[in-house]
Amino acid sequence: MRIAVLAGGVGGARFVRGVRQEVSRNRQGASVDVIVNTGDDWWLAGLRITPDLDSMLYTLSGQNDEQRGWGRLGESERVSAELKAYGVTPEWFTLGDLDLGTHIARSAWLREGLTPSEVVHRLQERWELGVTLHPATDQQVDTHVVVADPAAREGSGERELHFQEWWTRHRASIPVLRFHQHGLHRAIPSAGALDALLDADVVLVAPSNPVVSIGTILSIPGMAQAVAASPGTIVGVSPIIAGSAVRGMAEACLAAIGVEPDAAAVARHYGARSRVLLPATGARGLLDGWLLDEEDAGAVEGLEAEGIAARAVPLWMRDLERAAELARDAIDFAIELRGAS
Ligand code: FO1
Numbered sequence: 093m094r095i096a097v098l099a100g101g102v103g104g105a106r107f108v109r110g111v112r113q114e115v116s117r118n119r120q121g122a123s124v125d126v127i128v129n130t131g132d133d134w135w136l137a138g139l140r141i142t143p144d145l146d147s148m149l150y151t152l153s154g155q156n157d158e159q160r161g162w163g164r165l166g167e168s169e170r171v172s173a174e175l176k177a178y179g180v181t182p183e184w185f186t187l188g189d190l191d192l193g194t195h196i197a198r199s200a201w202l203r204e205g206l207t208p209s210e211v212v213h214r215l216q217e218r219w220e221l222g223v224t225l226h227p228a229t230d231q232q233v234d235t236h237v238v239v240a241d242p243a244a245r246e247g248s249g250e251r252e253l254h255f256q257e258w259w260t261r262h263r264a265s266i267p268v269l270r271f272h273q274h275g276l277h278r279a280i281p282s283a284g285a286l287d288a289l290l291d292a293d294v295v296l297v298a299p300s301n302p303v304v305s306i307g308t309i310l311s312i313p314g315m316a317q318a319v320a321a322s323p324g325t326i327v328g329v330s331p332i333i334a335g336s337a338v339r340g341m342a343e344a345c346l347a348a349i350g351v352e353p354d355a356a357a358v359a360r361h362y363g364a365r366s367r368v369l370l371p372a373t374g375a376r377g378l379l380d381g382w383l384l385d386e387e388d389a390g391a392v393e394g395l396e397a398e399g400i401a402a403r404a405v406p407l408w409m410r411d412l413e414r415a416a417e418l419a420r421d422a423i424d425f426a427i428e429l430r431g432a433s
């Protein structure tokens with residue numbers, strides 16, 4: 093069995109760790125490819141920073157700082173203090189000493205001409221991750237956030253800032269007028285992402301941010317079509333439990349695109365794969381199935397009526413065991429739906 097997972101950062105990494113545990117325990121012979129969001133990436137101090145891929149790499153190799161949710165265990169910040177003193181990095185963004193090892197290695201290989209995919213595959217060789225990581229695209233599609241700014245230059249009334257500043261400095265507290273992925277128009281899905289999707293038996297949509305993580309992955313020209321054309325059965329996991337995001341600031345991002353922070357609303361936003369959303373293009377929704385938490389079980393019937401098979405299971409991944417159980421529920425659901433189709 094070949095499993096492809098669409099995922100963003102922290103929540104996605106926890107989920108993928110559960111998928112790996114479930115596969116190694118109960119699905120011998122299955123392989124897992126993870127298609128990771130690259131919209132949070134940016135250049136800082138001359139280094140290419142790729143937060144979601146690093147959350148995956150560190151979580152799956154056991155190096156991540158579970159308390160902070162990002163960065164490395166046993167981290168120190170001596171070099172970062174120097175970078176801040178020189179004004180090369182802002183006060184609100186810290187590059188730990190160990191973390192810098194990854195960024196320097198990545199940036200060195202990029203300068204040698206390796207693609208981001210080749211860089212990720214080389215980085216992960218250091219550990220036996222048990223899954224294969226792929227950037228969603230090898231082109232740069234850095235997410236920027238457009239916010240209202242009455243004092244903006246040329247009187248536009250708007251200002252644009254990089255996603256990392258909005259997210260890390262402002263904790264997503266400034267209302268968003270729209271998101272803008274620079275370079276999206278010339279991006280294409282990475283070869284690894286396409287290969288995984290077009291050969292998958294099961295496609296899992298991790299409980300990551302539906303807008304800036306999963307949304308950014310799907311907005312890469314050709315990606316939504318590849319997902320739709322996948323022979324795999326597609327099951328998503330709600331990132332919202334009883335109206336609140338499990339981690340991160342999904343509510344702020346959903347508000348920006350006019351979607352309620354609600355498990356069923358997110359499923360409707362992704363759409364039913366069995367339904368044509370745009371007759372003109374024949375574009376369909378994403379989902380065959382949707383897992384929501386038991387607290388949201390009341391939404392199952394409505395979603396089923398709209399062509400999205402739904403199931404209420406415990407979604408809270410409080411530890412590895414619970415993440416593995418959630419992964420088992422998602423994979424079992426996909427197999428059941430596959431058998432039914
Ligand atoms: N998040 C913070 O809140 N503060 C930081 O200083 C910070 C530094 C940082 C450095 C490297 C990296 O890969 C991630 C980092 N993050 C930091 C987390 C990052 O902003 C988020 O994990 C993702 O962008 C959200 O998906």
